[in-house]
Amino acid sequence: MTATLRSAEFQRKAGIAAGIAWLVSMAGLTLAACLSGGCGASALQVHAGVADIAGQTITASGEQLLEQRARDLRAAVEEAPARDVALAGVEAVQTRYAPAVAAYDALRLTHDAYVETLVLAAAGDLDDVARWVRLASRVVASWAAWSTAGRALGLDVIDPPAELLVLTSIAGGAP
């Protein structure tokens, strides 16, 4: 009996049996989780994921805007032969970038409104998917205005993430 218990084959089988038992219990837990909360991603999870990706992409393009603006301001001063020319050059850069800065800010606020609605929905345990899609559509519309303004400055503005476009087109959300 002791010899059997000590054999490598027995220990191997015991290890596998313990593993299978563990897996069966975990599968049971998974099933319980699915039955209680649903296995698929909830609408809130989907919107939160898309809003997160959109937020990252917008932030990245904002950094690009800031870098290029800083470069242009520096060049306006460094290339100017006199104070008046430098002042005029800086003002010209500020004016040239103003529409893009405004468009970027509008996009930021639209994204913020979208996220804020999701946060409120999570707190109140309310799902208003139609409203989320409308807000997501507004983000897409603001993104278009930002793209136009950014590209006019020569910025390589990234398009809205495919997930965001799919989310708004499938649900037929109107701005």
Add this chain to the structure above:
Amino acid sequence: MTLSESLAAISSIAQSASFAVPPGVARDVAAVIHAAAGISARLAQQGRTRTQIVEAIRRVPDIEERIAEQDAEAARLIAARFGEEP
């Protein structure tokens, strides 16, 4: 790194190990760890509350302050290059 991501990484490492080692106890153990960590990762994700889901959304920062800093820096550069305004 979140719990879910850590478990997913462990699952992935265990899967690689199960391919790398010869058949035997070590491979069986690696296979079991791979499966268990994979399921646990899924469960950890399922367990996130609605608040945790929305708190993970990254917001877009306001650039107004940095724009103002850039303008102030340009004014400083002008002063440094051409002297203070007469």
